[in-house]
Amino acid sequence: MTTLVIGAAGQIGRMIIKKMHAAGQPVVAMLRKPDSELEALGVDIRLADLEEDFSQALAGCDKVIFTAGSGAKTGADKTILVDMWGAIKTVDAARQFEVKQFVMVSSRGAEDPDNGPSAIKHYSVCKKMADDYLLASGLSYTILRPGRLLNEPATGGVSTVMPTDKEAQVITREDVADACIHCLKTSDTINKIYPLVNGNSSLSNALS
Numbered sequence: 001m002t003t004l005v006i007g008a009a010g011q012i013g014r015m016i017i018k019k020m021h022a023a024g025q026p027v028v029a030m031l032r033k034p035d036s037e038l039e040a041l042g043v044d045i046r047l048a049d050l051e052e053d054f055s056q057a058l059a060g061c062d063k064v065i066f067t068a069g070s071g072a073k074t075g076a077d078k079t080i081l082v083d084m085w086g087a088i089k090t091v092d093a094a095r096q097f098e099v100k101q102f103v104m105v106s107s108r109g110a111e112d113p114d115n116g117p118s119a120i121k122h123y124s125v126c127k128k129m130a131d132d133y134l135l136a137s138g139l140s141y142t143i144l145r146p147g148r149l150l151n152e153p154a155t156g157g158v159s160t161v162m163p164t165d166k167e168a169q170v171i172t173r174e175d176v177a178d179a180c181i182h183c184l185k186t187s188d189t190i191n192k193i194y195p196l197v198n199g200n201s202s203l204s205n206a207l208s
């Protein structure tokens, strides 16, 4: 089973690629531009842009992890074009290529954009629209909705219960990367939506 990671040059995507490649798990990196680190590792790379015709990047791939995002430094236009429209077009391409599992890195707040912070409501709406499109696609999906991302090393402990205290709604990027990889390994995670923060459970206990 070969997995395509979309957003593979990003912080979570890069960790997924490096971990899977090191473990000998077939993985393909979709990147917008050449990347000397991933090239030096011998990772299979497909250059493509979510704002252009990228569907051929999925050819020959059995699973997809979508962890791309336009980031906080760009405007709402890019959030629409990348986080929402890029994700929706990836779902269409995944159907075209009969992908067996689609793991979406969504976000806390996507479950109910009206009740989140108004400053990022457009972002939460985009994430929700993409998630809803995946849910209705007929594809086997796993949707992860992490809290605010931290750069510390993985803790190995997660929880799928989003704390009411917003300050506690955090998880390391490496734990999210590990969760994505875990989701590929077990059918327990198929057709599930998981809020995700750091906590006291192992991935296999939390994502069951």
Ligand SMILES: NC(=O)c1ccc[n+]([C@@H]2O[C@H](COP(=O)([O-])OP(=O)(O)OC[C@H]3O[C@@H](n4cnc5c(N)ncnc54)[C@H](OP(=O)(O)O)[C@@H]3O)[C@@H](O)[C@H]2O)c1
Residues within 6 Å of the ligand: 006, 007, 008, 009, 010, 011, 012, 013, 031, 032, 033, 048, 049, 050, 051, 067, 068, 069, 070, 071, 082, 086, 105, 106, 107, 108, 145, 146, 147, 148, 149, 173
């Ligand atoms: N920040 C948070 O607290 C938070 C919380 C929950 C969820 N999330 C979500 O978690 C995900 C991953 O986070 P992260 O920290 O790993 O993000 P990141 O480091 O910003 O990586 C995002 C990746 O998306 C790629 N990308 C952007 N536009 C693209 C396009 N048009 N075509 C192809 N790729 C494109 C970027 O490519 P380039 O390298 O070429 O720029 C980058 O590699 C994002 O979807 C984010 O919305 C974030």
